[in-house]
Each structure stands twice: as structure tokens, then as C-alpha cells.
Amino acid sequence: MRIFGHSHAWRAVVLACGIAWFGPPTELAAGALDATGSSERAGRSTEPFGLFASTPSGGGVRAKWLGVERKLDDERVQLALCVGDRERCASPAALEFLAIVDNARAREGRARLGEINRAINLAIRPMSDPAQYGALDVWSSPLVTFPRGAGDCEDYAIAKFIALRQAGVSPDDLRIVIMRDTIRDENHAVAAARLDGRWLMLDNRRMAMVDDTHVRNYRPLFxxxxxxxxxxxxxPLRAEQPGRDIAPSVAPNSPVQSGLISPSNYGVDSLDWLSPPQHQ
Structure with a gap:
């Protein structure tokens, strides 16, 4: 959708300025899933919860995320144009999103993360995909979610992930984490941000941010x-970790033990398990 009717030259200048502020498009481009990046990241233990992770060869999560990235490419242009001339911005959703980013950029450290968490929790009300779209498992980008003012857990998480990046948080310190809630027997998505070496969970279920070492009754999947x-x-869980409901770090490609939570147990190819009302 075209927001402004100005000349191509003016548009190019604005885009150059906006992209410089938001970061290069390749940071969120689908093509960034190359073999080099994957090999460098496989087996690392600096992820939230201290768990090792490896690149999946395919499946529903990857397909859903690539779809979101395509939407983000378009939204990056809209946001860049609005940053260049907010008075002429024709997207109220973009202005609302940028106002949240502006408020966060005026803060530092934990206060910046908390501002994003609080503001986006208040800007979006919980609503299931069937109620909103008449379909299961719809992942929405921020400028789709904000005009509706409603979404489910992954919509909150995606909006926070993008807002934090645009507020100046390093992409190395940002994640979206998909977890299994072992008490409610459902899955849930949150944004995660690393501050001073510690991962904080930005959850639509609460205003307070929780350190990953204090999270209970969740098993991270992706x-x-x-x-x-x-x-x-x-x-398997070790005896020296009483009360923790997540597994310790293990070597990459280790077999999942019988009886343990595994992503394959929850239909990750269809991702129907991510649809509310369970995790609103």
C-alpha cells in the first residue's frame, strides 16, 4: 500500500534515512537463513534457558516465520516513510507503533525493555485467531496487529521483537521463544531480551518481566x-535441578528420551497448538 504521493527521489531519501535507523533489511530477510549462519549458531548454549538449539530443516515454525518476514519487508518501508515525515504519515498504526518505540528509546537498560513490554501489552487485547480471522494459527506483523488492536500470544511477541530492535536493542540480544506450558497443557509465545548477560521474558500475560532462571512450568520448544x-x-532432568520444569543443556543432536516433551508431540508442522483461546 502506498502511503505518500511524493516523487521517487524524495522517497529514496526517506527510505535511506529510515533504513539507517531501523537497520539493514538483511537482518530480518528470509535469505538470512544461510548455511554459514546456521552452522555458527548450531549447538550454542547462550540461548534463553541455557539450552542448546539447532536449525530445523523445515516444518511449520520456519514456514510461519518466513511469511512474517515477507510482511515485515513491506512494513519497514511504511515505517521508514513515517519516520521521515510523520505529519504526512497516512498510517495511524505506524504512528502508534513509532510512539511506543520513541518512548522506549528515551529510556535505558531494563526500563527500555519494560516500556516496550508494558506499552504493547496495553495496546493489544487478547483475541483468538478463529474469532479474529476465522482461521487457526495466523501470525501477524505489527502493522496488521495494531489497526485491529487485538491478537494472540505470538502477535504480542512479534510486535515486541520488532519494537525492541527498532528501539536500539541489538538483534543478538533478542528472541521469540515458543514454549509448552506444562500446567495448562498448552503452548505459548513470548519475546525475550538479554540484558547484562541475563534473559528476560516479555510476556503478554504479565507486566513484570521474569528472568529465565525463575521461569517454572514451561518447556521451551523453539x-x-x-x-x-x-x-x-x-x-532428562537432573536431580540437582529441583523445581525446574525445563531441561538442562545437552549436546546437539542428542536423542530425545522416551516420555519427555518433544516438539513433535505437539504438531509443530501444523502449529494448531499456538492458537488461542488457551494462551490469551
Whole structure:
């Protein structure tokens, strides 16, 4: 959708300025899932919860995320144009999103993360995909979610992930984490941000941000960063971790033990399990 009717030359100048502020498009481009990036990231243990992860060869999570990235490419243009001339911006959703980013950029550290978490939790009300779209498992980009003012957990997480990046948080310190809630027997998505070496969960279910070491009753299944999805690898819980409901770090490609939570147990190719009302 075209927002402005100005000349191509003016548009190019604005886009150059806007992209410089938002970062290069390749950071969120689908093509960034190359073999080099994947090999460097496979087996790392600096992920949220200290778990190892590897690049999935395919599946529903990767397909859904690539669809979101295509939408983000278009939205980056809209946001860049609005940054260049907000008075002429024809997208109220873009202005609302940029106002949240502006407020966050005026803060530092934990206050910046908390501003994004609070503002987006308040800007979006919980609503299931069937109620909103008449379909299961719809992943929405921020400028689709904001005009509706409603979404489910992955819509909150995606909006926070993008807002944090645009507010100046390094992409290396940002994730979307998809987890299994073992108490409610459902899946849930949150944004995660690393601050001073610690991962904080930005959850639409609460205003307070929780350190990953304090999270209980969730099993992380996938992590999404600037390069794309990664799948967590599990082993049996150790006795020295009483009360923790996540598995410790394990070597990449270790077999999932019988009886443990595995992404394949929850239909990750269809991703129907990510649809509310369970995780609103």
C-alpha cells in the first residue's frame, strides 16, 4: 500500500534515512537463513534457558516465520516513510507503533525493555485467531496487529521483537521463544531480551518481566532470532535441578528420551497448538 504521493527521489531519501535507523533489511530477510549462519549458531548454549538449539530443516515454525518476514519487508518501508515525515504519515498504526518505540528509546537498560513490554501489552487485547480471522494459527506483523488492536500470544511477541530492535536493542540480544506450558497443557509465545548477560521474558500475560532462571512450568520448544527459527534439544532432568520444569543443556543432536516433551508431540508442522483461546 502506498502511503505518500511524493516523487521517487524524495522517497529514496526517506527510505535511506529510515533504513539507517531501523537497520539493514538483511537482518530480518528470509535469505538470512544461510548455511554459514546456521552452522555458527548450531549447538550454542547462550540461548534463553541455557539450552542448546539447532536449525530445523523445515516444518511449520520456519514456514510461519518466513511469511512474517515477507510482511515485515513491506512494513519497514511504511515505517521508514513515517519516520521521515510523520505529519504526512497516512498510517495511524505506524504512528502508534513509532510512539511506543520513541518512548522506549528515551529510556535505558531494563526500563527500555519494560516500556516496550508494558506499552504493547496495553495496546493489544487478547483475541483468538478463529474469532479474529476465522482461521487457526495466523501470525501477524505489527502493522496488521495494531489497526485491529487485538491478537494472540505470538502477535504480542512479534510486535515486541520488532519494537525492541527498532528501539536500539541489538538483534543478538533478542528472541521469540515458543514454549509448552506444562500446567495448562498448552503452548505459548513470548519475546525475550538479554540484558547484562541475563534473559528476560516479555510476556503478554504479565507486566513484570521474569528472568529465565525463575521461569517454572514451561518447556521451551523453539527460539527465533534475526536469522530464523532454532529448535531446542532435550535430555532428562537432573536431580540437582529441583523445581525446574525445563531441561538442562545437552549436546546437539542428542536423542530425545522416551516420555519427555518433544516438539513433535505437539504438531509443530501444523502449529494448531499456538492458537488461542488457551494462551490469551
Amino acid at each position: 527460539s527465533i532470532d534475526q536469522y530464523g527459527p532454532m529448535q531446542y534439544v532435550y535430555e
